[in-house]
Amino acid sequence: MIRSRKPVLTACTTFAAAAAALVLAAPDAGAYVTSVSVSSGTSIGGGYGTNCSYTITVNGSPNEYVWMYDSASATFNPQQFSLGSGGSATASWTPTSTGTHYVQAWSYNGSQYAVLTVNTGINLGSACFVTG
Structure with a gap:
């Protein structure tokens, strides 16, 4: 009786391809967000x-991709960005409601946040008059 090795070869090839896809799709374990200020x-x-x-x-981490989030009402510009080769980037944050805001930089590998208190502001163009 002659058995074919084709099913075994096909199974091994499929397993190897799936393992390679998982390794390539896995995030860099060392990538993370260290601070938000x-x-x-x-x-x-x-x-x-x-x-x-x-x-x-x-x-x-350099080139880490982050998303900005505020627990209260605010806008970001941009809201999603890469930290670049130096591992640092900036965005503009404009709170639209008063109270406590948890401003978070989130990535697939973790996040960091800053806790801020926002009062009523009057935008004077070159400065902001904050009451309260």
């Missing part, structure tokens, strides 16, 4: 104000 900009009265823009700096 927000500048106070040119606020008058201290703190952060609604409808005024602030610069967020995100640090982490």
